[in-house]
Amino acid sequence: MANYLLIDFGSTFTKLCAVNSEKCEILGTASDFTTVETDITEGYQKALSKLFEKIGNKIKFEQVIACSSAAGGLKMAAIGLVKELTVEAAKRVCLGAGAKVDLVFSHHLNQSEIQQIITGKIDIVLLAGGSDGGNSEAVIYNAEILGKSGIKIPVVFAGNKSAQDQITEIFNKYNMNGHICDNVMPTINVLNITSAREKIREIFLKQIIEAKGIKKIENDINRVILPTPLAVLDAAKLLSEGYLEEEGLGEIVVVDIGGATTDLYSICSSSKRSDVIIQGLEEPFAKRTVEGDLGMRYSAPGIVKSLSEREINFINKEKGVDIVSEVNRRYSNVKLLPENNHDEFVEQFLAEMCAYRAMHRHCGRINEVLTPMGKVFNQVGKDLSDVSYVIGTGGVVIKSKKQYDILKQTTNILHNPSELRPNDPEFLVDHEYIMAAMGLLSKIDPMVALKIMKKHISHIRGRQDETSK
Amino acid sequence: MKTIVIGVIGADVHAVGNKIIEYTLSKSGYNVINIGVLSSQEDFINAAIETNADMIMVSSLYGHGEIDCRGMRDKCIESGIENILLYVGGNIVVGKQDFTEVKQRFIEMGFNRVYPPGTSIDEALTDFKTDLGE
Helix, strand or coil: CCEEEEEEECCCEEEEEEEECCCCEEEEEEEEECCCCCCHHHHHHHHHHHHHHHHCCCCCCCEEEEEECCCCCCEEEEECCCHHHHHHHHHHHHHHCCCEEEEEECCCCCHHHHHHHHHCCCCEEEECCCCCCCCCHHHHHHHHHHHHHCCCCCEEECCCHHHHHHHHHHHHHCCCCEEECCCCCCCCCCCCCHHHHHHHHHHHHHHHHHHCCCHHHHHCCCEEEEEHHHHHHHHHHHHHHCECCECCCCCEEEEEECCCCEEEEEECCCCCCCCEEEECCCCCCEEEEEECCCCCCCCHHHHHHCCCHHHHHHHHHHHCCCHHHHHHHHHHCCCCCCCCHHHHHHHHHHHHHHHHHHHHHHCCEEEEEEECCEEEEEEECCCCCCCCEEEEECHHHHHCCCHHHHHHHHCCCCCCCCECCCCCCEEEEECCCCHHHHHHHCCCCHHHHHHHHHHHEEECCCCHHHHCC | CCEEEEEEECCCCCCHHHHHHHHHHHHCCCEEEECCCCECHHHHHHHHHHHCCCEEEEEECCCCHHHHHCCHHHHHHHCCCCCCEEEEEECCCCCCCCHHHHHHHHHHCCCCEEECCCCCHHHHHHHHHHHCCC
16 A cells, blocks of 8 residues: 655645555545744644544555745746847746746846845746857856855856856856756757756755745655646646556646636647747747736735726626725735625636636737738747646635636637637636645656546536536 | 848748758858748847847848838847848849849948849858958
8 A cells, every 4th residue: 555645835725635546546635724934844734633534544654745835935036138038938947947936137137136136035046148159248247246246045057058167167256056057048949948947946955945944844754846836737747648558638728726826837739730930939838827916815906906997997887896895805814715605706706817817928829910922820829729628726716616617718708819728628627626736746656646637637517518518 | 150140021921042041051151040931120139139149131022121121220239239240132122123222221221231132142151251250
């Protein structure tokens, strides 16, 4: 019998998931509040006793592994040269590594930007710029100014390889916590995620976890191996691609609506059409975007911030709610749980807005260009038209009575022909909130993780006529 | 090795000449960054900054080159690559206009070299060597 305990130290909740690998079964799940400010083991112990209560007896675990987004998650600053190129590449690498990109800078850094890195409590700086053999002046300047500022946080250099030697010298000269890896954009529009992502993960394990107060728990668990979003990304990839003879679901989109952010993951190629001309930086097959202004609690005010007064009035009248006070209520009490129909209605409405907006920012765009040679299509970003499944996760989606209405928001409900949203996907829900846990399990036993996901991530509640197609 | 950014500007999808230019320049020992068809001025300039290019070579085959190229030098100046060499060639204007006038207009727009229709890329190679100081 191999029992594993998988833990997700989230910003609000510590979530536990116990699995048995021989039966490919979930033994039980439980959660309690994350107690990183005091002692992270408190919340963990509470959740653990709840779990044992559910299972009925205390069981022994072969391995206990965890992912974490506690204490603000992994906060990064992405620095590049040109906004559309190395800055964008650096940003995508950070997101692909499961980080929150709090700061994004281009060209030469100035003192106020250096100050923002210091005061913003950034965990890791990713310094990119220049294709291989291209511009090295900017990255050298930026490394030097970072060095002079005396910052001690890890700086990962992933820019022009021709500048590596000089960058290493600067790292040594200022005694910096510097790391060198491959260029995130070795040639124009080509994205190289792997090397920098692995480096970020390595630093996260060795240095960041300790700073986040998670080290305290090391006696109880074997190890913390991933930032939570990376665990979800790995789970989504596994579920999409399959493992050995166990088939995956094909191309999928995962939408995770949380309290602080809405994360979107798409696992698919950027286009299957031969009649389009694709422009811009290469898109990763497994792409993650994070919307820091779209969330159900901490980021609820962000949902209404971009609305005009007219739209707010319209919503208030149409839906019969005071939307501004509702989001503020959620922002000031992040532990709020919906108590009545009215609360549920507002939760549902906010979740739908999050899903719609997050997809609006994640999906690619297509434009018709009229040329003297006829009509051609010009595509920027990823084409999600043909993805087979849209999978919902996150507390609000899981608890919603109208899951279909939330997930439907990721499709092209407004019939905007330029947005490459999923056309006609099937909708699934991660009912037991296991995706992050399965991402962790995929590191030990991908086959079991895949089988459990295929069993437990299943059809949505509500609108059964739509789900049974 | 000198770096040259090439591509086809505007709503122009003529890809064949673009490939021939890439082939010839690479064979002649240049580091060629080909940004392809349907490229905007910004695409050329961004690629030139990241690759620290010595030259931008703009192709335009569909007659709207003059509109597409207007203001490109100014953007280079704004972007900090004011000294980059700008070449343009192809069927850069509509109809049978006197090429000396056309050339003058493009030179006033800040282009260093302007090539008439039917120029072989080999002819331009000699100019590169002079302008790039090789």
